[in-house]
Amino acid sequence: MRAATSAGSVSQDPADLTAARADRSGWPSPAPPAVVVRAAGVDDVRAVLRLAHEYRVPVVPRGAGTGLAGGAVAGPGELVLSLERMNRIRELSPADMIAVVEPGVRAAELDQAAAAHGLRYAPDPASHDISTLGGNIATNAGGLRCAKYGVTREAVLGLDVVLPGGDLLRTGRRTVKGVTGYDLTALLVGSEGTLGVVVAAALRLQPIPPGQPATVAAYFRDAHAAAAAAGAVLAAGVTPALLELLDARFLAALDAWRGTDLRARGQALLLAQTDGSGAEADADRLAAAIREHATVVEISTDPASADELLAARRLALPAIERLGRPLIEDVAVPRSRLADMVEAIARIGERHDVVVAALAHAADGNLHPIFVVDPAEAVAGTGTGTGQGGAELGGAVLDPGAPQVPEAVWRAADEVFTTALEMGGTLTGEHGVGLLKRRWVAAELGDGSVDLQRRLRAVFDPRGILNRGKVLPDPVSTAAV
Amino acid sequence: MRAATSAGSVSQDPADLTAARADRSGWPSPAPPAVVVRAAGVDDVRAVLRLAHEYRVPVVPRGAGTGLAGGAVAGPGELVLSLERMNRIRELSPADMIAVVEPGVRAAELDQAAAAHGLRYAPDPASHDISTLGGNIATNAGGLRCAKYGVTREAVLGLDVVLPGGDLLRTGRRTVKGVTGYDLTALLVGSEGTLGVVVAAALRLQPIPPGQPATVAAYFRDAHAAAAAAGAVLAAGVTPALLELLDARFLAALDAWRGTDLRARGQALLLAQTDGSGAEADADRLAAAIREHATVVEISTDPASADELLAARRLALPAIERLGRPLIEDVAVPRSRLADMVEAIARIGERHDVVVAALAHAADGNLHPIFVVDPAEAVAGTGTGTGQGGAELGGAVLDPGAPQVPEAVWRAADEVFTTALEMGGTLTGEHGVGLLKRRWVAAELGDGSVDLQRRLRAVFDPRGILNRGKVLPDPVSTAAV
Numbered sequence: 001m002r003a004a005t006s007a008g009s010v011s012q013d014p015a016d017l018t019a020a021r022a023d024r025s026g027w028p029s030p031a032p033p034a035v036v037v038r039a040a041g042v043d044d045v046r047a048v049l050r051l052a053h054e055y056r057v058p059v060v061p062r063g064a065g066t067g068l069a070g071g072a073v074a075g076p077g078e079l080v081l082s083l084e085r086m087n088r089i090r091e092l093s094p095a096d097m098i099a100v101v102e103p104g105v106r107a108a109e110l111d112q113a114a115a116a117h118g119l120r121y122a123p124d125p126a127s128h129d130i131s132t133l134g135g136n137i138a139t140n141a142g143g144l145r146c147a148k149y150g151v152t153r154e155a156v157l158g159l160d161v162v163l164p165g166g167d168l169l170r171t172g173r174r175t176v177k178g179v180t181g182y183d184l185t186a187l188l189v190g191s192e193g194t195l196g197v198v199v200a201a202a203l204r205l206q207p208i209p210p211g212q213p214a215t216v217a218a219y220f221r222d223a224h225a226a227a228a229a230a231g232a233v234l235a236a237g238v239t240p241a242l243l244e245l246l247d248a249r250f251l252a253a254l255d256a257w258r259g260t261d262l263r264a265r266g267q268a269l270l271l272a273q274t275d276g277s278g279a280e281a282d283a284d285r286l287a288a289a290i291r292e293h294a295t296v297v298e299i300s301t302d303p304a305s306a307d308e309l310l311a312a313r314r315l316a317l318p319a320i321e322r323l324g325r326p327l328i329e330d331v332a333v334p335r336s337r338l339a340d341m342v343e344a345i346a347r348i349g350e351r352h353d354v355v356v357a358a359l360a361h362a363a364d365g366n367l368h369p370i371f372v373v374d375p376a377e378a379v380a381g382t383g384t385g386t387g388q389g390g391a392e393l394g395g396a397v398l399d400p401g402a403p404q405v406p407e408a409v410w411r412a413a414d415e416v417f418t419t420a421l422e423m424g425g426t427l428t429g430e431h432g433v434g435l436l437k438r439r440w441v442a443a444e445l446g447d448g449s450v451d452l453q454r455r456l457r458a459v460f461d462p463r464g465i466l467n468r469g470k471v472l473p474d475p476v477s478t479a480a481v
Numbered sequence: 482m483r484a485a486t487s488a489g490s491v492s493q494d495p496a497d498l499t500a501a502r503a504d505r506s507g508w509p510s511p512a513p514p515a516v517v518v519r520a521a522g523v524d525d526v527r528a529v530l531r532l533a534h535e536y537r538v539p540v541v542p543r544g545a546g547t548g549l550a551g552g553a554v555a556g557p558g559e560l561v562l563s564l565e566r567m568n569r570i571r572e573l574s575p576a577d578m579i580a581v582v583e584p585g586v587r588a589a590e591l592d593q594a595a596a597a598h599g600l601r602y603a604p605d606p607a608s609h610d611i612s613t614l615g616g617n618i619a620t621n622a623g624g625l626r627c628a629k630y631g632v633t634r635e636a637v638l639g640l641d642v643v644l645p646g647g648d649l650l651r652t653g654r655r656t657v658k659g660v661t662g663y664d665l666t667a668l669l670v671g672s673e674g675t676l677g678v679v680v681a682a683a684l685r686l687q688p689i690p691p692g693q694p695a696t697v698a699a700y701f702r703d704a705h706a707a708a709a710a711a712g713a714v715l716a717a718g719v720t721p722a723l724l725e726l727l728d729a730r731f732l733a734a735l736d737a738w739r740g741t742d743l744r745a746r747g748q749a750l751l752l753a754q755t756d757g758s759g760a761e762a763d764a765d766r767l768a769a770a771i772r773e774h775a776t777v778v779e780i781s782t783d784p785a786s787a788d789e790l791l792a793a794r795r796l797a798l799p800a801i802e803r804l805g806r807p808l809i810e811d812v813a814v815p816r817s818r819l820a821d822m823v824e825a826i827a828r829i830g831e832r833h834d835v836v837v838a839a840l841a842h843a844a845d846g847n848l849h850p851i852f853v854v855d856p857a858e859a860v861a862g863t864g865t866g867t868g869q870g871g872a873e874l875g876g877a878v879l880d881p882g883a884p885q886v887p888e889a890v891w892r893a894a895d896e897v898f899t900t901a902l903e904m905g906g907t908l909t910g911e912h913g914v915g916l917l918k919r920r921w922v923a924a925e926l927g928d929g930s931v932d933l934q935r936r937l938r939a940v941f942d943p944r945g946i947l948n949r950g951k952v953l954p955d956p957v958s959t960a961a962v
Contacts, residue, residue, distance in 0.1 A: 093817070177623055177632060182671070186668065209718060334574075335657070428661055449651065
């Protein structure tokens with residue numbers, strides 16, 4: 001039970017402290033933080049960062065705690081600065097097509113509020129029902145429709161940020177374009193709470209595309225054929241609003257759970273959606289481009305049957321959760337290496353005797369290998385088929401007291417990261433580095449870049465109080481505080 | 482005459498030095514720089530920046546010199562580092578949908594090379610035939626189709642950058658998505674050569690939309706009606722590939738030159754293009770949305786008559802050039818203030834007795850007030866109607882020896898900038914700050930942000946050798962070197 005605390009309140013309730021040890025990364029901190037402060041407004045944030053700077057108290061900014069890389073995990077001696085109560089949509093201007101929000105607003109809430117004006121907030125991380133916009137900004141979250149409509153960075157026009165010491169920095173603007181000075185907005189997006197604490201954001205809204213989307217489901221003999229088809233879609237000049245690839249492991253899990261026969265149709269599934277006035281024409285074009293690669297192609301422009309086609313994607317995570325606790329990873333490779341990466345993930349799983357399934361945002365080469373942790377003990381109460389957006393890709397909430405992720409899984413994950421880098425890819429397409437991937441960062445960026453980034457960080461946070469030890473291997477360890 | 486110099490060569494030819502005094506901003510330096518070094522490759526750039534750092538020589542990186550804000554203008558004691566000879570497209574990968582280019586490649590060249598694979602480079606500044614990609618990256622150039630397809634920042638996936646001291650920094654990646662570490666790529670895009678020198682860029686290519694675009698030309702009784710129509714287009718869920726607004730002054734100049742009767746149809750013109758599989762349906766939707774605001778609406782899906790409709794936009798600058806030397810400005814305002822800004826520009830012109838016309842990228846609130854300098858002496862040889870992209874919006878090449886821009890024009894420009902800021906807008910939507918807008922920067926950003934940006938700059942360039950005095954009001958003056 002959480003104590004009923006007042007706005008702007010300070011808590012040392014053991015339940016609050018324990019909750020702040022974990023997120024959804026499977027990487028809890030070794031022990032609880034010292035205190036949780038729930039900010040009710042900008043002044044609270046300023047007061048906390050003024051004092052924390054003065055007294056060198058390490059601060060972990062935190063939203064809903066749904067991160068997948070340990071970016072909001074807090075440990076001994078740390079102050080958790082919760083932004084969840086700053087959850088107002090301050091302004092929604094249809095004429096300017098922007099919204100100004102506080103960091104605790106959920107992406108789906110904003111999207112719904114915008115829908116009343118025929119607008120939407122385009123970035124749609126699968127966690128959009130449960131994750132906060134502050135966290136989406138901190139990780140530069142992607143989503144299903146980002147290949148066509150852009151990731152979070154493209155939607156953020158300006159930020160209000162409190163810096164260590166308590167100063168308020170305003171970046172960017174309310175206009176769609178603008179190039180006065182350096183792009184601090186883009187520097188802050190994806191900085192995982194290490195440079196400042198976002199207290200407001202001006203976000204770009206987009207018109208909802210007219211008409212009904214068209215949906216295509218296609219099955220393939222293997223991931224190579226599916227990836228080739230994904231390439232053929234783009235080569236045909238179609239930019240789908242959604243292009244998702246599910247591997248054989250996912251199809252098997254769905255069949256086992258739902259009694260379907262997806263694997264009779266193929267060993268890999270590609271789900272595509274086109275939208276806008278040309279949705280049907282684009283879907284036909286898309287289907288024509290992939291037909292030679294596919295074993296089965298199904299197409300729909302009617303919402304009910306489209307929903308059926310998309311069920312496989314919607315239920316993919318719940319299906320895997322029936323096999324055990326999922327640990328959701330995130331790498332990206334150049335588009336041409338997509339099939340190689342899907343196959344590498346399967347091979348790595350076999351080699352380490354770990355259950356791993358792969359799904360990919362195929363239009364942008366972003367893959368989510370899902371490791372099944374504790375396969376023996378399937379998690380009770382999941383797999384109910386409700387397909388809630390958050391539960392779907394957000395992954396199970398990892399109780400910090402749950403069994404540790406087995407070493408074999410981390411070894412397999414290590415090999416996945418290394419392989420992605422060898423293919424010219426990146427450690428993380430949309431989840432962030434957090435604590436989880438710190439030790440591979442220098443391999444991707446190079447020591448010179450890491451050093452430069454450390455010095456940039458010091459400009460914002462000279463005493464290193466913000467999210468210490470996250471993102472960059474930090475010369476100051478938490479233990480030394 | 483320029484001396485025939487070898488690759489990687491050093492020139493003190495007076496013609497080279499004089500040329501480097503100016504760009505297209507109307508803001509030449511008071512006297513020529515000391516030397517021009519033409520880099521033939523990365524090693525040349527590294528050698529120059531190693532020595533310049535060591536001996537504290539101020540360096541001005543320069544491409545084609547087509548900038549509109551004085552960002553590549555060089556003065557006494559400065560070394561001009563020309564990147565124009567580094568003009569190879571190193572790689573063009575249709576499978577990965579990326580190109581790797583050197584900074585001296587022109588945007589239009591890359592676009593043409595990509596077209597052979599059904600792809601294109603989306604950012605299309607009107608100067609794309611003459612400006613270099615290095616300069617486009619330095620200014621985060623926009624263009625006509627950027628409201629739908631993104632500005633330069635959205636197209637840049639990774640950069641190779643030489644830092645003062647000669648170190649090579651690699652940022653970003655070859656993948657579409659990626660969030661490892663801070664977004665240095667975005668920080669460097671738009672930094673106007675003040676943080677490092679770009680020697681290679683991995684750029685995203687996009688599929689060419691299928692089918693023919695549809696074109697709509699609509700006339701309105703005034704700019705307010707035209708701006709209301711632009712808003713109605715977006716509210717109708719249509720994202721046009723192009724949405725350009727021309728004011729009455731432009732229409733008058735076109736009529737006077739071409740013998741047309743555009744002004745009989747209205748006092749403001751909105752040109753729109755829709756593209757992709759839904760181009761015709763979107764054009765119909767768009768026309769329906771604007772009809773109530775318009776006096777005349779014309780629509781075409783056939784290339785020849787579409788070209789006729791677009792002629793007004795294509796010939797707008799040449800028409801103005803017949804009136805005198807154009808000085809092209811660049812501000813952006815929130816979409817809802819577009820009409821107010823168009824009217825403010827006309828009013829400011831009248832108050833200062835200066836000829837000024839306004840065109841706008843109406844979908845993103847980015848306006849170009851075009852001041853006519855020396856209206857008495859129309860520039861010979863312009864207005865030939867060739868409508869070359871570069872000549873069109875690039876503006877006339879300003880001979881450093883040409884008469885100075887009159888004080889009344891700068892006073893009017895000052896008022897335009899101030900008004901844009903008062904409307905919640907920005908000093909520059911796509912041209913950059915350079916030298917031209919330095920003195921308004923603090924008014925937009927605030928002193929705290931300017932100070933922070935100075936400190937970030939010092940991380941990259943601790944001795945302040947790169948493009949000294951540009952973008953941010955610089956504490957070290959060139960004179961002190």
